[in-house]
Amino acid sequence: MLSDNHELLKKLEELFRIEFIGNYEDDTCSVKKVGITNRIIKDLDDEQLCFNLKEFKECVQQLSNMKQVDELLIYDKKNYEVVALQENRKIPFFRSDISISNNEISYSFGKVSFTFLLHLISIVNKTEINHLIRMGRRSWIDESLKLENGLYNFNELLCDSLRLYSIKISTEKESLNENNINKYETSYKFHLAYNLDITLIPQRFLEEILGSNRIRSMREEDIQDLDIPKKFYNEDIVSHYILAISSDNLVIQYLSYYHVIEHFFNKISDEEITSCFRDIITSENFSYKKDKDIMRAVDKIKSFYMKKIIDDDLNYNEFDSLKLCLKKYIKIKEDILDKITAYKPELIDFYKNNTVYFSEGDKVNLNNNDELNVISTLAKRIYYTRNSLVHSKDGEKKKYEPFKHDKYLIKEIPLLRFIAESIITQESKII
Known part of the structure; x- marks a missing residue:
């Protein structure tokens, strides 16, 4: 031959x-x-x-x-x-x-x-x-x-x-x-x-x-096989999602998917505060007649708002909201592990064994049975990477350099996309 x-x-x-x-x-x-x-x-x-x-x-x-x-x-x-x-x-x-x-x-x-x-x-x-x-x-x-x-x-x-x-x-x-x-x-x-x-x-x-072809192969949808939409979706977050899909710029993709998650930060924080306050005032040992009980409730609410000054860049509250958001909306196996495995299985070991090079975002073991631990490390990986993309000042903070760090950022995009999609679908309503 x-x-x-x-x-x-x-x-x-x-x-x-x-x-x-x-x-x-x-x-x-x-x-x-x-x-x-x-x-x-x-x-x-x-x-x-x-x-x-x-x-x-x-x-x-x-x-x-x-x-x-x-x-x-x-x-x-x-x-x-x-x-x-x-x-x-x-x-x-x-x-x-x-x-x-x-x-x-x-x-x-x-x-x-x-x-x-x-x-x-x-x-x-x-x-x-x-x-x-x-x-x-x-x-x-x-x-x-x-x-x-x-x-x-x-x-x-x-x-x-x-x-x-x-x-x-x-x-x-x-x-x-x-x-x-x-x-x-x-x-x-x-x-x-x-x-x-x-x-x-x-x-x-x-x-x-x-990347986009891997997604299409996962979902195996052809135009003639598509059914009509069955749900209404949140217009604001869908706009961010579509911007991410339509852009060739990796930074825009990552931040647009992040904006889908970020959209619910205030809502999630308010729900957490409300739930905590309700637990206090409905507990058997709480009395509105006792000043110390009232102050205990006030101190607890205060602590939520004081968290934002714990971190050196005044953003601890945002990180906390990210964790709460992931905890509420994401099932690690169904929403991330299974989808990443179908998309590109080698990424599972990559996330487990590697931090994000330019942001030092944490390693994430998606096979860990301790879901709270996975949520915590996942939130750090996402949040540190997001900060590196938006911070352009020199100094101690890790920052992203366009083109030079593309080969690292591109591996983080599927993670954010699947999280954003899970949130969008969970916030939808039947037509």
């Missing part, structure tokens, strides 16, 4: 259910479909497909000299590429690359290169590539990809059909290094934002582009 010449060829065959036919030394080879192929080539016959071996070998050679900084960021001394999304969606998918250049350097934003696609193939599994294919699905094949001989180049079909876009930087001199690649990228992003009002958001990790 042709794929015996290279592991990447074997993986391409496995992921896309094809077989390469020909000699590895040739410039091109045939592509044969094996079994039920995915949507990229399902409407094409074997006779319509070819694979550019020459390009493959050149890209493999280039890739061997490139460094991987994050999952979706690679570079060498003359080339840099990172997956990026348009936050304001002002560039249609079919538009040509946005390119600017001079004799020394070129910048562009457009479909990922074949070199990058080979890098992506090398790090994904079959489930992940299927998610990517579903994300990029289209009902037609771009006829401009057809070669002069009437065949379709499988290399180009892959890059086009996945519909992943990237920022690319190329230099004539070997001037790129780990100390300046982010500076070049930032210059290009600001240039487009300032002059064209186009915002590019780098996506450095697979989870940033696969």
Whole structure:
């Protein structure tokens, strides 16, 4: 088999259910479909497909000299590429690359290169590539990809059909290094934002582009299978939830889900105070005729309001409200453990064994049978992380640095999403 010449060829065959036919030394080879192929080539016959071996070998050679900084960021001394999304969606998918250049350097934003696609193939599994294919699905094949001989180049079909876009930087001199690649990228992003009002958001990790597909796979809902809504939901918290879902910005996602929880802090605190006061004045040993009993009730209520000055940033009461909110609305197994397991099971051990890097949010053992302990550590993990996102002052407090800490923050998003969803559904009313 042709794929015996290279592991990447074997993986391409496995992921896309094809077989390469020909000699590895040739410039091109045939592509044969094996079994039920995915949507990229399902409407094409074997006779319509070819694979550019020459390009493959050149890209493999280039890739061997490139460094991987994050999952979706690679570079060498003359080339840099990172997956990026348009936050304001002002560039249609079919538009040509946005390119600017001079004799020394070129910048562009457009479909990922074949070199990058080979890098992506090398790090994904079959489930992940299927998610990517579903994300990029289209009902037609771009006829401009057809070669002069009437065949379709499988290399180009892959890059086009996945519909992943990237920022690319190329230099004539070997001037790129780990100390300046982010500076070049930032210059290009600001240039487009300032002059064209186009915002590019780098996506450095697979989870940033696969997360929504994991959710859809969990729920296995297709549009034709959806029933009509059966409940009315709180409009304010649904607005925060939708903002989180619609944003590509991890900070906005996290804080928007947090706002769903935060919405009920005052209500939860008032309920706790009311319950405590009711217990005191209805107890058998309470008498409204005794001053000491009245003062005991007053002191108890006072203590609730004094909690806010215990913590050094005057926010203890908010943390306490967060714990009360989680205690009221969340069943650890049904609302978090089971859902995280279905979403991405390895996160269970991650939360158990790792604090949040930039906030020092606590480790959380979701399998712990002591639910109150889980609630307490979960509240600390959430609250410390929230504070790191909103505090921008230098000093002792841990703070979040955009892009640098994205790979840590992205792991916290599912936790907040499932909590927010549980609260929204519990606060709903039957229509």
